[in-house]
Amino acid sequence: MHLATYLGLLHGSLRTLAGAFREVAKGHGEEPDVASTCQVLAKRLDGQVEKLGPIVERYGEHRESEPERLHAAEFEQTRSGGVGLLRDLQDLYALASFTDITWTVVGQAAQGLRDKELLDVVSSCEKDTARQLAWLKTRMKQSAPQALIASRE
Amino acid sequence: MDRWVQSACVLCSNGCGCDIAVKDGRMVGVRGRAEDIVNHGRLGPKGLFGSWQAHRTDRLTQPLIRRHGVLVETDWDTAMSEVVHRSQELLAEFGSSSHGFYTSGQLFLEEYYTLGVIGKAGIGTPHMDGNTRLCTATAAAALKESFGSDGQPACHTDIDLCDALFLFGHNMAATQTVMWARVLDRLAGPDRPRVVVVDPRRTPVAESADVHLAPLPGTNQALMNGLVRAVIEHGWVDHDYVHRHTLGFDELKSTVEPYTPEHVAEICRVSPVDLLRAAEIFGTSQRVLSTVLQGFYQSHQATAASCQVNNLHLIRGLIGRPGSGVLQMNGQPTAQNTRETGANGDLPGFRNWDNEQHVQELARLWKVDPLTIPHWAPPTHAMQIWRYAEQGSIKFLWISATNPAVSLPELSRIRAILSKKDLFVVAQDGFPTETTELADVVLPAALWGEKQGTFTNLSRVVHLSEQAVEPPGEARSDLDIFLDYASRMGFRDRDGDPLIKWKDAEGAFDAWRECSRGRPCDYTELTYEKLRGGSGIAWGPERLYADGHFPTAADYCEDYGHDLLTGAQTTPTEYKAQRPDGRAFLKAAEYLPPHEQANATYPFLCTTGRSVYHFHTRTKTGRSPELRRAAPEPWVEMSPEDAAELGFGDGDVVLVESERGSVKVPVRIGRCRGGVVFLPFHYGYWDVEHDGHERAANELTLTEWDPVSKQPLFKLSAVRIRRA
Ligand code: SF4
DSSP: OTHHHHHHHHHHHHHHHHHHHHHHHHHTTTSHHHHHHHHHHHHHHHHHHHHHHHHHHHHOOOOOSSOOSOOGGGGSSOOOHHHHHHHHHHHHHHHHHHHHHHHHHHHHHHHHHTOHHHHHHHHHHHHHHHHHHHHHHHHHHHHHHIIIIIOOO | OOEEEEEEOOSSTTOOEEEEEEETTEEEEEEEOTTOTTTTTOOOHIIIIIHHHGGGSSOOOSOEEEETTEEEEOOHHHHHHHHHHHHHHHHHHHOGGGEEEEEOSSSOHHHHHHHHHIIIIIIOOSOEEETHHHHTHHHHHHHHHHHSSOOOOOOTHHHHHOSEEEEESOOHHHHOHHHHHHHHHHHHSSSOOEEEEEOSBOOHHHHTOSEEEOOOTTOHHHHHHHHHHHHHHTTOOOHHHHHHHEEOHHHHHHHHTTOOHHHHHHHHTOOHHHHHHHHHHHHHOSSEEEEEOHHHHTSTTHHHHHHHHHHHHHHHTOSSBTTBEEEEOOSSTTHHHHHHHTTTSSBTTTBOTTOHHHHHHHHHHHTSOGGGSOOSSOOOOHHHHHHHHHHTSOOEEEEESOOHHHHSSSHHHHHHHHTOTTOEEEEEESSOOTTGGGOSEEEEBOOTTSSOEEEEOTTSEEEEEOOOSOOSTTOBOHHHHHHHHHHHHTOBOTTSSBSOOOOSHHHHHHHHHHHHTTSSSOOTTOOHHHHSSSOOEESSOSSTTTTSOOSOOTTTOSOOOBOTTTOOBOOHHHHHHTOOTTOEEOOOOOOOOOSSOOOSSSOEEEEEEOOTTOOTTSTTGGGSHHHHHHSOSOOEEEOHHHHHHHTOOTTOEEEEEOSSOEEEEEEEEOSBOTTEEEEESOOOSTTOSSOOSOSOGGGTOOSOBOTTTOOBOTTOEEEEEEEO
């Protein structure tokens, strides 16, 4: 069963995303709302990882041997300034979209398996992922005009 | 005494009807208007002494302009030419987003509306807000989230009719004394209502309570979830009302499920028995009135906690009925108008910036291209405006009738921003303040009693305040200043006519009436003529939502709402899919521990607040001899146990320090719960000789805000205290 491959992918990307939110929080302390919301979202991602635990125990997880394309380490160098913030949020958005679609795929498998426990996990985590994406979009829409037009940094 | 001139008091959001006594062209006193539905003739200490005395002392009487680093006197033409010149230059080079406007909760409706039109249709900037962000933003946010639109559901008469009164983070005896007097009438009379108070301090209000809950600062949401849970658990829910008039009950129920009394007790450090008693009072009373203020609005999870108050009323069906409802209080006297007219950035008339139709309506009314009106994102909130100024992308900041150099959090940062070379600051005020000192151009403004206009209090009651005397020196009304700017800037509508078509207060009011037509805050029935004589008049019915129908229809609502934890916006499509159609939202959120916590280095939590004798940064009340004498200096209040442990006696001078700054004040042993200290926020530096920046509470506060309302967290700074 290839579900294990997807669980591995999901597990890895959730950790990556949590780490990335933490890095952005650290790098953009001068935007207190960004810093505190990223912390909140990172903490909730830890929760997702935890919820995935028993599932992984049941189905196993398989890490792909091909190189991972998404690294939290890349966030260690957060950018600065208005456009930098925008780019960092956009990277988070890309990562969060990745976990979003991964949850969707895992959710489909859960349907096929009629695994009630996994279905519950998927539905609560999908809600949380939607929240991440919605916040990132809201925050980017808010800062885009100022960063792209008015700022001359 | 020559004559009485009709007005209402502008020193808190109660808005007591009063008359101003005039003798020889000067204001010499005030009296309450007995026929007024708000105050029945009463006035409090600030109204009696703070309102009229300040107008003759220490005023700004001439425009000032900065030359070679120093502010010097100049004439209006020079000052306004400079403002217009800088404005046009920056618009040409950097566009409309280089401009920010930071106004007040103390001007008149007509002035806000004019400013709103200038900002949105003249300049076209999204960067407009006011210090109402600091006092009343969460009230507006909570009303929008729950009911679809701003607008105060209850009225003053509900105080007379309720059989239970809940005050959430609201020290009414200090903030609205005349409203409190009305409560005292009930407390001392027959049929005394039961009273529940949520406040970390044992205030006089808390002393009169049947149940006083003193949660640790930052834990309101846990407490509220516990209250909602208990009401559901004990079957006190009006399921028929919930079914017919609300959305989201199941999610609310599952969100609050973990908040058992014991769990809440642990988080908030309150007694679980008291929590249940409070829930029982809410659950078993027939007519419940709740008021909410800064203890919730300026604290952690402000909007979420305030929405929970709305939820309590919704699940019991106790809203819009005599004696039952919610007052999401305003702080400043005219804050309601800042919100209604859009001087706080919102679109005027409680219109929705995310609704293309609403933008079109305004574009038609103002005869401008809809693209001129900024609506591509939510309006820029105050804290973000200051951040843009700090980063240098806002280069022109016009501050009217407020004193951010004392009232904003983390003052050292605010002073640094105001002093930036690449930020052109216009400050318009009646007095020299800590803010005008740092401005590039200072415009002397007329105050209350020296100009005409209307304003709306915390229960939607509109008063007309007539001009009683001439402004001092060359001071002009804020309206005249804005009109002058508009005409010098040459703002035009699509037909080539002047964008602003009115020339005086009544003209502005009539234009606003038209703007408000068909919206929840419809003023079309009100005129200056009707507002003369008698009592102030409320817009809308006596109580909103008596029929359980809320302004949530997608094409009518003011906002599509947010996720309460992060502030993520609900998209129009998501909103419509919920089919609210007149039903209210039961919004839920779990409790999150606050970011700022007491710790080994800063072991106390500091909360800031008000004194009964002062208003805002004391520019007026500090100049009234009686009020000044009553509360001349700031202090830090702490519990007897904490003071004993640190070895402090009453009056000992101490340093209160946070990561951001420190103040030096005497100790007052008093009403705080253990681990919590209190500082009054009114005191700045204009009346002290040594300007050491050791007096203002906001030296200590942090730059952080609620994710939905964007209101700063004044009530939560970790501090340490040592002998000075
Ligand atoms: S209660 Fe408020 S409005 Fe009334 S007199 Fe006092 S300060 Fe003025």
